[in-house]
Amino acid sequence: MMKRLFLLLLLAVTASGAAAQTDSLPPFDALLNRAREFVKQGDYASCVKCYEEAEKVFAELPDSLRTQFSDDGELFGGFYYNKACYLSMAGRRKAAVGTFEHYADRVIGREEVDFPWICQDSDLDNIRSDKRFRRVLERLSQYGDYKSVLCSAAPYRADSVDTMPRFRYAAPNDRNLVRLRWKFDLDSIAGAGDEISKILNLMTWVHDAVRHDGGSDNPSERNAEAMIELCRREGRGVNCRMLAQILNECYLAMGFKSRFVTCMPRKLFNDCHVINAVYSATLDKWVWVDPTFNAYVMDENGTLLSIAEVRERLRDGRPLVLNEDANWNRKEAETKEHYLDYYMAKNLYYVVCSEWSMYNTETRCEGRPRMSYVALVPEGFRPDESAVQLTSDDRRFWQSPYEETN
The missing domain is CATH 3.10.620 (C8orf32 fold)
Structure with missing residues (x-):
């Protein structure tokens, strides 16, 4: 299954300005492309290996390139979300939960969270019963459950003094x-x-x-x-x-x-x-x-x-x-x-x-x-x-x- 957050990650890579056009990121991109092929084949263990290697390649890039990829020079949350999913499907439950925790630490307060998608994503089913996973999910709900955020907004109020211009x-x-x-x-x-x-x-x-x-x-x-x-x-x-x-x-x-x-x-x-x-x-x-x-x-x-x-x-x-x-x-x-x-x-x-x-x-x-x-x-x-x-x-x-x- 092609994941929504995986697509967001690729968009972030290609839209990252000068860094995406240098000669230093193609090895990273190639590893992600290989991972996609392994996903199509259902070979999640090999997919995880590509992600682990890509993470090493990115860490070895000069600071000047990594900060062009993202403001703080770190990988986007979508990378860790997808890695957690593939670890889960590969049967590496403990590593999957740890990576999902890292994903939450990365995105909370920094990136948007598609909380409804996370709640229904079958790729995470192998770790849903884990207590650590449920605690992370609760943290994410307080931040990324946008319907709840909207519901908690204060009501509107008719102003006693009307200063708003007429459209x-x-x-x-x-x-x-x-x-x-x-x-x-x-x-x-x-x-x-x-x-x-x-x-x-x-x-x-x-x-x-x-x-x-x-x-x-x-x-x-x-x-x-x-x-x-x-x-x-x-x-x-x-x-x-x-x-x-x-x-x-x-x-x-x-x-x-x-x-x-x-x-x-x-x-x-x-x-x-x-x-x-x-x-x-x-x-x-x-x-x-x-x-x-x-x-x-x-x-x-x-x-x-x-x-x-x-x-x-x-x-x-x-x-x-x-x-x-x-x-x-x-x-x-x-x-x-x-x-x-x-x-x-x-x-x-x-x-x-x-x-x-x-x-x-x-x-x-x-x-x-x-x-x-x-x-x-x-x-x-x-x-x-x-x-x-x-x-x-x-x-x-x-x-x-x-x-x-x-």
Whole structure:
């Protein structure tokens, strides 16, 4: 079984900048590749030997190379997690537990933990009854059980003194948005169906038109037209933030009120996620749409949900349904368990939106002031970022764009 954490490790290796491009890491990479082949053959003892040798090779690298691989010059937690799994399957239970303890020591406070995956990973079944393993699992649950972390967040509170700016949205007759609508024939893409079908058709078009690449550099010109053309010309993708900005401008061009929303964990280690909230006049609420995963979320009756509603349902345990065709780059299907119970439970501790939703929202333009941002946070929480205005007034933050300010 190809392990999710193993994939994360390989991504970390290839995205580690100069170190991944030197002549000193290929022996390390070759050993990991050999380990993968042994896994396919079910030869876990040989796989473990590759991991043990790779660990020695890495330890002998100069400090200058190891610190380019990771900030502290140590292997990522995913390496030790996978090693523990393969030791477990090789029948080396004591060594597996010890390595799993090392994995926990490595990741707690430093890296993200996919706790639901650890709880169901059959590769660890040989050591689940071990008392030491259960103690480590308890430690990890307090840190990496993101649904529990979300549930423990303080509630929102309507501010007694309203200082939050009103969100503003570019009109569809903006000349740049008119050109965008015409150039990509967004009317045909949206189709002639009802409002919800148009919203979802536009999301799917962006998902298919530009692939997601979380490690790509952000382009300097950050509007839908420029980014789509850049990706076509260079055969590249963009990260979730850029995808959400592309879709945001498509919605604005079609007359929808829309925002791109940065969804943040309580403490940022590796990543956050950016999706869209588009206002449905039919449902009279904001609707969750995610172009990275071609994803939307429904209740048990099939009604589309907002970001606020998904967050509250994660907190109180009410049903959530992910669309069946949610996927990553048309290569990997996305599941409700991973996408909502783990990934978005982690990334919905607080959310951030730009005050203005417009064409070229985040393109640096000479003479234009920097964009201001508003974060909706649990009462009493203070995120690390300082360049945002904070509010705990969820009613105001998610107010209808057609409602007058009270």
